[in-house]
Amino acid sequence: MAKSVHEKSVHNDEVSVLHGVAAVLFDAVGTLIYPTPSVAEAYRSAISRHCGVDVDLDRVNAVVRDSLTARSTGEDLSTCEQAEHEFWAYLIRELCPGSNGFQACFDDLFAHFARPESWRCFSDVAKLVGDLKRAGLKVAIASNFDLRLHSVCDGLQEIADIDCRVISSVAGWRKPAAEFFQAATRELEVSAGQTLMVGDDLANDVEGATAAGMRAAWICRSSAIREDTALPESVLQLSSLQQLPELLSSSSCKGQ
8 A cells, every 4th residue: 555755754664675675776867966057947048048038937847847747758768869959959949939049049058958067966965875885786877868967977076986877868768668777777787676766756767667677765855745645665755865875774784
């Protein structure tokens, strides 16, 4: 039976969910890192500069949110570098159709989100990677990004040491496709049952991973949670990523 997220918390008896985990996959955006300024703010500013169009921030937020949701719920979850370029270009065309400044706007935004200074790590990411590696776990990033993720990660000290990065445009599939998670386990040389996926997106990260046979943990730093949101008993809810090393250590001790 699933519990409301208001009822569900991590107790000692729930560390059994983590017993046998050998590898941890982390979603990138929203889990380890966040953009600053936000995607919507960056798009609104660039469109104003290059296209001369003032778009309401709520409108930008809605287009970005709805477009990303449509991508994850569509029948075709295959992707590639070109498809990722086309998606981000589509957002500009959707927000300011017919603008003569489209190409300059696209080039500016695409380069902006490739720069590590456009991103920050969440405060609970510090020391996380080192703690997990010292515990003998394999660690990877598993993201619906494109090749720009490499330059972003390389420039952020907290996650630069995660050298295994499973990127959808390289794997050929976007989360929540099972093929994406299969690519991750092949890369890490572990089974799905030995793998824990940690992410902030219930559909892409949690449901996608569990459907592929993985364990899953949902990171939710916000206190504003819908009361009817429910998680399966087998899914952990985390309020901070700093909980993970201790929980994984406890599960290892419990299994001895």
